[in-house]
Amino acid sequence: MLLFTGRNSICTQKVLITMFEKNLAWETKRVDLFKNEQYDAEYLKYNPKGVVPTLVNDGQVIVESTLICEYLDDTFPAPSLIPESPYERMQMRLWSKHVDEGLFEATREISFSAMFRERLRNMSEDERRIRFRNIGDPARTARFRSTYEHGVESPYVFYGIAAFEKLFRHMSDVLADGREWLVGNTLSLGDINLMPFVARLEYLNLLDLFIADRAPVRRWWQRCKMLPSYQKAIPDMLNEEDTSTMHVSGTKIRGRIEELRAEHLAQHVKAVHPA
Numbered sequence: 001m002l003l004f005t006g007r008n009s010i011c012t013q014k015v016l017i018t019m020f021e022k023n024l025a026w027e028t029k030r031v032d033l034f035k036n037e038q039y040d041a042e043y044l045k046y047n048p049k050g051v052v053p054t055l056v057n058d059g060q061v062i063v064e065s066t067l068i069c070e071y072l073d074d075t076f077p078a079p080s081l082i083p084e085s086p087y088e089r090m091q092m093r094l095w096s097k098h099v100d101e102g103l104f105e106a107t108r109e110i111s112f113s114a115m116f117r118e119r120l121r122n123m124s125e126d127e128r129r130i131r132f133r134n135i136g137d138p139a140r141t142a143r144f145r146s147t148y149e150h151g152v153e154s155p156y157v158f159y160g161i162a163a164f165e166k167l168f169r170h171m172s173d174v175l176a177d178g179r180e181w182l183v184g185n186t187l188s189l190g191d192i193n194l195m196p197f198v199a200r201l202e203y204l205n206l207l208d209l210f211i212a213d214r215a216p217v218r219r220w221w222q223r224c225k226m227l228p229s230y231q232k233a234i235p236d237m238l239n240e241e242d243t244s245t246m247h248v249s250g251t252k253i254r255g256r257i258e259e260l261r262a263e264h265l266a267q268h269v270k271a272v273h274p275a
């Protein structure tokens, strides 16, 4: 098996946790996203959106990290990471949908406004133009441009804060009955799909803003961090520069993120969930 990966890429991290859980063997090919290698014609044949990860197994190409994780579970069933009952499978997929319907964008825009923005500034005008061109997806270009130009003041960062808030509120409600994992009380792709997103917020020194008063989520998160697969897929793959860049740049926007979160809670959440 061959896995195309990105350095410190949240979508790749989901797949790596799954692969380590299943004790698989694979080869890695690193795609340098800041050299625009994701837009090389050769790579686009594998992944027409120009994103990582991509898995190649027995000549078959599998894209989209959520689908790659499910494919891995179907192909290598032990230990199973997909619950048996149809209802629990549906619940597991609802958690995955959080990621694909807001959380991924949330994490990307918050990460961009905190740190990748600086790296884009160091690119040449031409490299940035190629990056923004983005394979003909105007919505994706608009998001990139917005966080590049406005940083934490981009509306996409505000939407991101709302997406995290929604996730943690939902998690806290579900975990309040004392269960260890989100679905069926066993580790599933529902938990694994969320781990890199929660980890990124923590590395950016922003996680406690959302979960300080959500004890069930904090307990779940401690449990996740104790998994050897988590350790191998995320902390072990990062070097000191990665972790310190995330911490320093996230800390710079922390005050503003806190204010924006308070604004979101005041404007939106209280209307929908009155105390």
Ligand SMILES: N[C@@H](CCC(=O)N[C@@H](CS)C(=O)NCC(=O)O)C(=O)O
Residues within 6 Å of the ligand: 006, 009, 010, 011, 012, 033, 038, 050, 051, 052, 053, 063, 064, 065, 066
């Ligand atoms: N929905 C896709 C998203 C993949 C994605 O956007 N990956 C990011 C890295 S985490 C990427 O390759 N970004 C490069 C770019 O947007 O230019 C998945 O889950 O696989």
